[in-house]
Amino acid sequence: MGVGESNKLGKVPEKSPLALHSEAAINALDDAGLQLSDVDALFTAGWSTLDVAEYLGIEPRYTDSTSVGGSSFVIHVAHALAAIAAGYCEVALITHGQSGRSDRAPIPRNPGTPMAQFEAPYGILGPPVSYAMAARRYMHQYGEDRTRQAMAEIAISTRKWANLNPMAYFKDVPATFDDYHNSRWVAWPFHLLDCCLVTDAGAAIVITTPERARDAKNGSVSILGAGEGHDHSGISQMPDLTRAFGRNTGPQALEMAGVTHSDIDLAMVYDSFTYTVLVSLENLGFCGPGEGPDFVADQRTAPGGYFPLNTNGGGLSYTHPGMYGIFTVVEAARQLRGQAGERQLDDCNLAVAHGTGGLLSSTGTVVLGSN
Amino acid sequence: MTNSTPKPQPVPQPETDRYWEGLKKEEIWLQRSKATGKFQFYPREIAVSDPHSGAAGIEWVQASGNAELFTFAIVHAAPHMGFVGDVPYITALVQLEEDVIVPTNIVGVDPEPENFQIGMALKPVFEHSDDGETLLKFTPA
Numbered sequence: 001m002g003v004g005e006s007n008k009l010g011k012v013p014e015k016s017p018l019a020l021h022s023e024a025a026i027n028a029l030d031d032a033g034l035q036l037s038d039v040d041a042l043f044t045a046g047w048s049t050l051d052v053a054e055y056l057g058i059e060p061r062y063t064d065s066t067s068v069g070g071s072s073f074v075i076h077v078a079h080a081l082a083a084i085a086a087g088y089c090e091v092a093l094i095t096h097g098q099s100g101r102s103d104r105a106p107i108p109r110n111p112g113t114p115m116a117q118f119e120a121p122y123g124i125l126g127p128p129v130s131y132a133m134a135a136r137r138y139m140h141q142y143g144e145d146r147t148r149q150a151m152a153e154i155a156i157s158t159r160k161w162a163n164l165n166p167m168a169y170f171k172d173v174p175a176t177f178d179d180y181h182n183s184r185w186v187a188w189p190f191h192l193l194d195c196c197l198v199t200d201a202g203a204a205i206v207i208t209t210p211e212r213a214r215d216a217k218n219g220s221v222s223i224l225g226a227g228e229g230h231d232h233s234g235i236s237q238m239p240d241l242t243r244a245f246g247r248n249t250g251p252q253a254l255e256m257a258g259v260t261h262s263d264i265d266l267a268m269v270y271d272s273f274t275y276t277v278l279v280s281l282e283n284l285g286f287c288g289p290g291e292g293p294d295f296v297a298d299q300r301t302a303p304g305g306y307f308p309l310n311t312n313g314g315g316l317s318y319t320h321p322g323m324y325g326i327f328t329v330v331e332a333a334r335q336l337r338g339q340a341g342e343r344q345l346d347d348c349n350l351a352v353a354h355g356t357g358g359l360l361s362s363t364g365t366v367v368l369g370s371n
Numbered sequence: 372m373t374n375s376t377p378k379p380q381p382v383p384q385p386e387t388d389r390y391w392e393g394l395k396k397e398e399i400w401l402q403r404s405k406a407t408g409k410f411q412f413y414p415r416e417i418a419v420s421d422p423h424s425g426a427a428g429i430e431w432v433q434a435s436g437n438a439e440l441f442t443f444a445i446v447h448a449a450p451h452m453g454f455v456g457d458v459p460y461i462t463a464l465v466q467l468e469e470d471v472i473v474p475t476n477i478v479g480v481d482p483e484p485e486n487f488q489i490g491m492a493l494k495p496v497f498e499h500s501d502d503g504e505t506l507l508k509f510t511p512a
Contacts, residue, residue, distance in 0.1 A: 117381045121379055123450065123454045125454075189484070
């Protein structure tokens with residue numbers, strides 16, 4: 001298994017989204033010691049695999065453009081696992097490239113969706129507004145002050161990890177609790193520091209058979225368990241604003257891997273917003289409903305803390321081009337292979353990567369193990 | 372500063388025409404399953420609580436308009452150029468007496484968090500447009 005990012009993350013106006021796909025793809029293949037000509041399966045989201053394959057000049061015999069938001073790439077990992085196990089392909093390439101920051105070719109919206117018809121006319125548009133309404137409901141159920149404190153804890157601990165990652169947007173920008181509370185409102189109850197970055201970035205993952213993975217240039221990891229699914233599209237249709245679909249995908253992935261929560265050394269949890277992390281930790285079963293604020297208290301998720309979380313600095317402080325999910329898998333693989341530099345964890349053998357897509361709509365969870 | 376970018380407008384679909392036509396007359400019409408008695412929002416060609424009866428399993432019922440605040444946000448950064456002139460504005464999910472959740476705006480209240488309590492009683496405000504659909508907003512009852 002190989003992983004890679006585009007050469008630059010952050011502000012990269014000189015690269016198109018497809019160029020970010022291709023740069024990351026080559027980096028991931030180099031990491032695996034494979035050639036583009038070895039690839040026989042292509043997975044992507046946001047773009048059609050038709051466009052990405054044509055741009056790369058490859059002819060995949062297995063193709064999957066499942067696009068259910070930023071979780072899609074985690075779901076692709078599970079799909080690649082199944083396709084390889086079924087004998088449809090041997091070398092699967094998952095690519096991502098998005099110019100969220102420079103945005104030369106934004107994805108058009110479909111006015112025929114119920115979301116466009118019933119939510120958008122009221123200015124319920126884009127992730128911050130929807131996630132903010134979910135967070136406000138959580139505050140009502142579980143306490144406003146302790147929820148606020150939890151969101152601040154997550155923002156600050158994630159920034160501390162970013163300060164250790166040379167590729168992070170906020171590598172050299174520390175943040176304090178005062179900075180959190182003083183940052184401007186985006187959509188109350190969200191401060192600016194509750195919200196992910198908007199960057200240009202690409203990433204890619206190569207997945208192959210256990211036999212071929214033995215030759216991987218920089219080592220490999222095993223995919224031990226997976227789960228995927230969704231329960232709504234627009235936020236007004238979410239069955240419970242405090243329980244996302246990770247309530248199913250987390251337990252399923254752990255059970256498939258035959259491990260329990262206490263076995264997990266690293267949690268890579270998509271952090272589109274601080275609230276996304278809070279609710280995801282509960283949904284995945286690391287703690288019970290309403291217990292998230294205690295679980296993340298006192299910087300327990302920061303470097304040196306009891307529960308390493310989002311060690312790349314996350315979507316909050318490392319990079320977030322729009323559909324960030326793939327980066328959770330990239331970082332998990334690096335930690336499991338012992339190649340995470342200054343932020344490397346001791347004894348990291350089991351990791352969970354968890355993507356959330358749309359408006360808390362879809363989730364994909366994988367459990368990865370060191371080889 | 373004038374706000375020249377239009378807001379996104381609803382594009383009614385065949386199964387939702389009746390809802391939007393109702394709002395123009397200041398009436399809220401909802402779908403209910405004949406078999407289960409459950410209301411649903413938004414209108415569909417299928418009752419999600421009784422999917423196999425098809426369109427014949429659905430009846431339209433006028434809602435009371437009584438509602439309470441389920442959750443809200445105060446939007447400070449406009450998510451679309453059409454809303455730049457409106458910030459800060461209130462988005463909300465409100466729970467109608469008929470037990471459906473409706474996405475909307477709260478109007479007639481200063482946009483400060485302390486002015487909103489989850490569960491506060493609301494009543495409808497119909498915001499008409501000369502050339503488009505009527506929007507259903509809410510204000511404290």
